[in-house]
Amino acid sequence: xxxxxxxxxxxxxxxxxxxxxxxxxxxxxxxxxxxxxxxxxxxxxxxxxxxxxxxxxxxxxxxxxxxxxxxxxxxxxxxxxxxxxxxxxxxxxxxxxxxxxxxxxxxxxxxxxxxxxxxxxxxxxxxxxxxxxxxxxxxxxxxxxxxxxxxxxxxxxxxxxxxxxxxxxxxxxxxxxxxxxxxxxxxxxxxxxxxxxxxxxxxxxxxxxxxxxxxxxxxxxxxxxxxxxxxxxxxxxxxxxxxxxxxxxxxxxxxxxxxxxxxxxxxxxxxxxxxxxxxxxxxxxxxxxxxxxxxxxxxxxxxxxxxxxxxxxxxxxxxxxxxxxxxxxxxxxxxxxxxxxxxxxxxxxxxxxxxxxxxxxxxxxxxxxxxxxxxxxxxxxxxxxxxxxxxxxxxxxxxxxxxxx
Numbered sequence: 001x002x003x004x005x006x007x008x009x010x011x012x013x014x015x016x017x018x019x020x021x022x023x024x025x026x027x028x029x030x031x032x033x034x035x036x037x038x039x040x041x042x043x044x045x046x047x048x049x050x051x052x053x054x055x056x057x058x059x060x061x062x063x064x065x066x067x068x069x070x071x072x073x074x075x076x077x078x079x080x081x082x083x084x085x086x087x088x089x090x091x092x093x094x095x096x097x098x099x100x101x102x103x104x105x106x107x108x109x110x111x112x113x114x115x116x117x118x119x120x121x122x123x124x125x126x127x128x129x130x131x132x133x134x135x136x137x138x139x140x141x142x143x144x145x146x147x148x149x150x151x152x153x154x155x156x157x158x159x160x161x162x163x164x165x166x167x168x169x170x171x172x173x174x175x176x177x178x179x180x181x182x183x184x185x186x187x188x189x190x191x192x193x194x195x196x197x198x199x200x201x202x203x204x205x206x207x208x209x210x211x212x213x214x215x216x217x218x219x220x221x222x223x224x225x226x227x228x229x230x231x232x233x234x235x236x237x238x239x240x241x242x243x244x245x246x247x248x249x250x251x252x253x254x255x256x257x258x259x260x261x262x263x264x265x266x267x268x269x270x271x272x273x274x275x276x277x278x279x280x281x282x283x284x285x286x287x288x289x290x291x292x293x294x295x296x297x298x299x300x301x302x303x304x305x306x307x308x309x310x311x312x313x314x315x316x317x318x319x320x321x322x323x324x325x326x327x328x329x330x331x332x333x334x335x336x337x338x339x340x341x342x343x344x345x346x347x348x349x350x351x352x353x354x355x356x357x358x359x360x361x362x363x364x365x366x367x368x369x370x371x372x373x374x375x376x377x378x379x380x381x382x383x384x385x386x387x388x389x390x391x392x393x394x395x396x397x398x399x400x401x402x403x404x405x
Contacts, residue, residue, distance in 0.1 A: 012167035022067045023143045029059045030136045037129050045125040053119040074169045101142045108135045110323035209378035209386035218374040218390035234292045241289035244279040265370040271333035273363045296379030308366030317360040328364045
């Protein structure tokens, strides 16, 4: 069901060819996956089926994520930085769909991973054909789009230095970069070295923020900026810093993903027994921070925090991919553990115990920050930034003021 002879891969001095080679390997793994469906029906989880399942798991668990990161972190951002005119318009049309398909394929893979694990260990002999077909069709259509539009554009627009920087980034991601290689003189490479931090400086000037232009309600203003961040293809616009305080008044920060916002506040989900959960139990106040460098914008939100209802937490929990649900049960978030192997073993035990229908654990659910202060920051030239702050009044209205930079 698989080709035992590996193809000769191009070198990383030809990064676009490496990406095409990855596509060819993905196509072979998809063909193996599709052949497994009738093979299992006819022969069960025999030795050939188990080996094929292990090969597919190994590829999509390890190699495929690198490929997606190559595109998301290096290939596409570089293209967006150099494309103009019709090229820029085409990217604006294609890139959101490409990124969304990455997320869809990751979610589909998590479900197939569980089925393949059971085949690999001989405990089951079934792959859901519809899920295999959808996964394969999505991947093939996705790769065809990239090979038709994205790869040719990169070959045409990238300078030799940009090609070299892309190849180096791909090597670093895989841990195979030549330690003696000469450094690539690009902003990305400089950022990786961490050198000359004090001299890193960017002057802002994309937009202005005027009291006359902002909405009367800060949630409405947040929605305007959030939608603009999505349209601008900001990297993870839903990522926000959450800062909490312990019993000694010491602050702690981390990045989480916002899952909902409305007039009630800003919602995320986590383990209630985690560090932030314990700190919020003692001091139910927090600060959120969004920073969208592509738009030179920052939003600071402060307020009190409450738990979402059990019904809201259940609804969101059951919308997550199976692997994420099992991980929420398996992980005692923020607690120490002896090794990664021990963590993986705990996950496998939970997966066997709960199967495909885990219930939401009592220690996992949502938090909603009810805002009392929201500040919108727009970068301006010479560090003379625009800052507009909304403060909640006792009657439920919002007072709006400009702050000095």
